[in-house]
Amino acid sequence: MADINDLDQLRAGIDECDAQLVALLAKRNSITGQIGAIKQQTGAPLHAPDREAALLAARREEAISQGVNPELVEDILRRMMREAYQNQQAKLACAAANLSPIVIVGGEGAMGQLFAKQFQRSGYEVKILDKSQQHNATEILRGAKLVMVSVPINALESVVKSLPKLDDDCLLVDITSVKQAPLAVLKAVHNGPVVGLHPMFGPDISHWVKQTVVVCEGRDHHVAQGLLQQLQVWGCQLVELDAKKHDEAMQIIQVMRHLTTFVYGQFLAKQSHTLAELRSCSSPIYQLELMMVGRLFAQSPELYSDIMLAQFDNVEELLAQYQDTFAQTLEKLKAGDKDALMSAFAQAKAYFSDSTAHFLTQSRSLLNKANDAKVLD
The missing domain is CATH 3.40.50.720 (NAD(P)-binding Rossmann-like Domain)
Incomplete structure (x- = not known):
């Protein structure tokens, strides 16, 4: 039968493991710093995608063999890699x-x-x-x-x-x-x-x-x-x-996205609920959405106004289509037409079909991080 003394000993064991992890991180940082110096001298790119993929695959296999969640190991490794890339920024190779x-x-x-x-x-x-x-x-x-x-x-x-x-x-x-x-x-x-x-x-x-x-x-x-x-x-x-292709893509990726976020942020600001109240009862996915909306309003109003205005003449038709889609969806809701809503869902799902599994995996990781951040607050 375990007692409080066992708990204290186990926690001491965790503390020891954590201390070893910190020491290993320091050692790893030192090694990645040396690698960065060699890359600077040789002109090698900071990012080696094949090496990164092979490293992650090998560590995932090791995790499985030792009964450790491979997703946890990959999360830790990716975070360490980000730190390594950041540490290697001090001095970089000159290519031209x-x-x-x-x-x-x-x-x-x-x-x-x-x-x-x-x-x-x-x-x-x-x-x-x-x-x-x-x-x-x-x-x-x-x-x-x-x-x-x-x-x-x-x-x-x-x-x-x-x-x-x-x-x-x-x-x-x-x-x-x-x-x-x-x-x-x-x-x-x-x-x-x-x-x-x-x-x-x-x-x-x-x-x-x-x-x-x-x-x-x-x-x-x-x-x-x-x-x-x-x-x-x-x-x-x-x-x-091509410049024309780029601008057409940005009309959707940037202008329409920023417009939608801009409007939603204004809508939230007019509601009776405070942001703290909304955050207190938000799911991880809504917490993430709030982060992205808040991110826009944490930046330059001149920059985002310029982005939206620069191509507004070109997105008027897109904006009209967006408004029309919103209006059609609203009509389906007013009519209680579940079949029509499901049909519209299926049409949109077909557009994402090739990437849904990938997006689901990626978003799950982001949602976990959003939830962690909410708990830490």
Whole structure:
């Protein structure tokens, strides 16, 4: 019969295991730091997907053989990998030294600072051209091999047109979330190579590994290969798209999503329930939804207004379709037409059919984390 003394001894055993885990984590961090140094010296990419997949598969098999939940082991390993990638950011390999010096226009903004710091970690000479340096723009841009424009969408045209003439061998890049119009402006102003990038992340990332960057060809695309190689060294996933295709995709991925979140956030703000009340009785999935809504309102109102306004003319038809779908669903609910609702569900399910199992697994992991965060609060 177990007693309180047994409980104390068992807890002491857990404490000992935890202490060993911390020591092992410290050892692992030291090793991954050394690996990062070697990658910096050799120019190897931070992310090695084949190695990551093989490591996870091997550890899952070991977990099963020892009666440990493989999902738990994979969760722990992925979290450790994220920490390792973050630790390896201090000094990074330089893939295209010929791109130096680099000038970041709008480099005092959050995204400009993010890119500036990353380029500097890879050994590039980086200069900043923002409002406070405008009087010295000609000198700052003299001899630049890469000029990256990191300004709000609605300011891009006027900023680019105000730049002094760049050398013909300078690579001109923009990182806005719209690509057709900015690329047209860049090509009209600059005679040399042009490329459009859309980083699918914000300035608050902890590391660049697995971050997606959409690449849209502008002019003399071969000149941009060094920059693209540098992004891959940092661990980014590159997706090359035609600018028109990109903008059409962003109308759904960004504009419609942000609009929906923006409207839902306003709706919540008008309700009689406080956010604390809603959170106190929310399921993990609603807790996650609240996090994503709250995330939008924790960021720049100017940024999200610009994103929605920049392509509003192009999404009017999509918005009308969305409103129509909402109205049709409301009519089915008013009529109590369960068969019609189930039919609509089946139609939407068919669209997701190839990915439902994958999404279910991924979302389960996210929901567990959302629930953990709620308990910790």
